[in-house]
Amino acid sequence: MLWIKNGIVVDPKNKINLEKMDIFVKNGKIVPESEIKKGDCRVIDASGKLVVAGGVDMHAHIAGGKINTGRTMRPEEMRVVRNIAGKFRASVGRVLLTAPAIGYEYAKMGYTTSFEAATPPVSSLHTHEELDSIPMIDKAALPVFGNWHLVFKCIEEKNIEKLKALLAWAIERSKGFGVKVVNPGGVEAWMYGGNVKNLDDQVPGFGVTPREIITWLIRANEGLGLPHSVHLHCNNLGVPGNYQTTIESIKLAKGFKNEKRQVLHVTHVQFNAYSGSSWRDFGSGAAEIAKVVNSMDNVTIDMGQPIFGHATAMTGDAPFQFTLHKLLGARWSNKDTEVETGAGIVPIGYLPNNPVHAVQWAIGLELGLLTESDKVALTTDYPNGGPFTEYPYIMAMLMSKKMREGELKKVHQYVQKATNLPSIDVEKTLYEVIHMTRSLPARILGLENKGHLGIGADADIAIYNLNPLETDFSNEFEKVYKAFKVAEFTIKGGEVIVRNGELLKEVYGRTFWVDARKKVDLEVVMQDVKNYFQYYSLQLSNYGVEERWLKKPERLEVV
Amino acid sequence: MIIIKPKIDFEVCVEAELTPELATKSIEEVKKFKVYYGNRIVELGELFEIRKEGDDKKLVLEGDFSRVKWIGTKMVDGEIVVKGSVGANCGAFMKGGRILVEGNADDWLGIEMAGGEIIVKGNAGNLIGCAYYGDAVGMTGGRIVIEGNAGNYIGEKMNGGEIIIKGNAGDFIGTEMRAGVIEIHGSCGFVGGDMRGGEIRIKGSFELLPTFRKTEKGWVGDVNVKGEGVIKQI
């Protein structure tokens, strides 16, 4: 039992803003005072300190084949030592991190949940083995559907019941959490050396277009009532002028409605928010996109903020990764995966005096500032934009114009004419930034017990050495940044696991997965699956992950 | 000058990042210098006999140091003389000063050397003056001379400095080189793969790759990277 005493609480889901209150924890949950015996509690005196829910990272590449190939490719990344083995595991990595390092670093920062953003369904077991090796946090994985032949076939037949059954089957087999879509149609086009440029381009070999893939998947996802919405990595990522495609894609959500959450989440929008026609007249389309998102009530986005320094581009957007390899002359890995998807990895970096990088950096911030805080979550698309350990940098920047002005002086001046960042006066409040890093991502994902401190929530709590009542967020940005970098206390499921950057206890979180099989008749699609399995290189009976192979699975049943 | 001599035949390799800086310390401090003996951290004095003679910024390593690694790491000045053979990673990331090895040197000699001089009277192993795993640039300055023979992978990703092998060498001399000079007095195998710049001079025989064009300067290439490196027969 835990009694967090007298902290200054910010809990946007429950509309609590800077209230001095006590938080009580029992059996890993937040409980009312009546359920604990104060005398039996471990007391944490949080006087003068900020108390919030543990952070929720709704899009990060933390586990699976492409992350591991990234590590293998980059020993220069793995040479940075963070923790020497002793009571805890050795922990290494610069931006790319080993599994133990990922868990420890999230925990030190006060983050307690993270979602692997894209996993190829056929190698889900690898993703889960890696997730199971990450300590401290709760986790889940999003299987990809946007280039899966089986999905194409259901859409060709215009059979919504088949598609729903397929999704339910696939998400169960992969022990995944929802429907991720990466460059729909484009990765299949890459198998022929091409890509898609337009929502109405025909996918080679199939009678479907990206527009249809996205729309049908939204229909099926909503028909199933899955906790999370379709999670979309738009076509044309990384291409100057692509903001138009992004807006067109966002508008596909029109006509769909969900009481609890968005019907479409568009991810790492910074990479899809470029104006211009080439790298020479490249600029920001962030304002246009923010305007559209703000005008709709059923779409959310996340930033995909670049951080100056090293990074690694790794996505399921295989054709884009090859383009990046050609552009930079950098090392390049690729993985065409059965009939499901692909992936690519390219080492990159962001330099402040590079005009393109500077604009990318500005665009991420523009999106964070111009989009309503109830619609934009904070991410770096780790490790594509940079380390997740710099989320505090982004938080501080969103709250301080002065900090932004200082940073703008250090970057290439092209930012002045190519973006609106210098003229944006918006300073988000602490309440908004906590919403963007806790309650909003939890709502977007459909996790009812995460991202807030209400009764019944998981006791994932972060206490920061920052008195929000006495802090001038506009001017004391250094102090704000430092405070959010290292949580004073991180509590996971009621256990105090980190204090002031020091690991205290190693725990293992749960792996959430969604079971929507009761909402469909699987037989509707199983014959097609069996027939199509001739094109796989393994047996259908050996496809998929059984729950008992996971360390701590937690099944979320959809009824 | 500090003279260091192994006390025993080590059970496993020792990792001792000894530099001439040590010669500026008192003999007590030198004896307490921490080294790795497998997974144990021990004091230099436990494994080695140590004598101090005068104030020269010089280390004399007497005896068989072939299983003592990382000698001369990051050194900036002064001198190290190994009266015997030396272990792997000798002269790693060296910036200045001089290392003389009277016996043989093991792999990874002069990793990413930036300045100074390494002379090996005997033979050297593989990976001389190369970039470390995953790094983009290798040697950028300084001079390495091997009187005897050398192994494979010499001066890979070199961007400056000089490597001279007086005996024979193996394969992959100057792979992905950008600048600097490598000279082989004996014979060797494949040279200049994907080279962009710099010069490789060979006295004996070698294997020219099918990606170099003959000009008056010598063979120019590697055409696969639009390289302007030069390979000369001397």
Place this chain on the structure above:
Amino acid sequence: MQDIVCTFCGSVCDDGEYDLKKKSVKKFCKLGSSKFAEKERIKAPMIDGKEVSYEEAIDKAVEILVNAKRPLLYGWASTANEAIRLGVILAEKLGGVYDQCASVCHAPGTLATIEEGIPGGTLGSVKNRADVVVFWGSNPMEAHPRHGMRYSISAKGLLVKDRKQRKVIVVDVRPTKTAKIADIFIQIKPGYDYAIFSALRAIISGNADAVPSEVGGVAKEKLIELADIMKNAKYGAILYGLGVTQSRGRDRNVENAIKLVQLLNRTTRWIIWPMRGHYNVVGAGEVPAWEVGYQYAIDFSRGYPRFSPAEFSAVEVLKRRDCDAALIVASDPVAHFPRIAVQHLKRIPVIQIDPYPNMTTLVAKIVIPSAVYGIEAEGTAYRMDCIPLRLKKIIETNYWTDEKILEEMLRRVEKFKG
């Protein structure tokens, strides 16, 4: 039992049929079937040839390992991921060295991946799309007998509906069994793979004039012909083997092949992938990569992982007499390592964990017999293309699994370290 997963080579065929009465398997090739046939087993744990209990053997093994200054933990390619993970954590806790079979096999591919990346794909992509398959220095008809029919030669797929729609090319130093069934066989001089890859890159990028009339024993015209076939492929695959990784050039050979494939991708689609040997050698590399950042040759003596194949590959460690105890799991280094390495293995205390006796058993001080994954124990393995497959438990046994043995070892080590 249907659809059982084979635990011999990297093909990891998963369509086997196990006959519980006959205790044998159908559909697998000779190599796989032999794995499932009854064989001589190490009967019980032994210390210095004397039978002891599992607990006694593990106690003694741990005593040796914690007191060692640099224990070498080697093998790992023929056991399941669950065991490998414990092996990595054990090496970390002991401050020793973790190395796995790839260091004498396909490690050059990992070094090449560090230099260039690996533009690859799964075997399903080869089966469905590859109209040109090049076996370079690999001989699946002998080393991976069912690979061709399942994935790469006669396998039919989405776009390749007939064997005739695929061109199979073998590049090797002698006419192999695979060469005999290939459409084209190019014989090259041993040791010239690197030069030939360079030549192909030059020809494809418009610099054929720099290429001499013959490279590595192959006439220029033949190389131009090969380059043309490659350029005109719709989807090609280079599947390379030990002919490339264990001959002159090694990692630079693979690196050059990768550069060729990267170049080809500018005008058409190509992938390249190694023909891995042991059924879970991929797991033996992937597990340490996510746990500690590297795939092999990892030293933990400073409390954190350091990667250096030239120093910490098992052969290098043994050659330099740089270890004073060894734990060998599911491997036979005494049979396969060079003499100078085996000499040192004979000097130090060796602990072996394996189901079957082999040459290493003869020098082992402590022998701990384990259950056979895929027959007596369940676990996860990664096929050569990194597709995870679950090994099945078909029959019961009293033997402890590698996982259980290592778990017990780790528990004792953690207790000792406090």
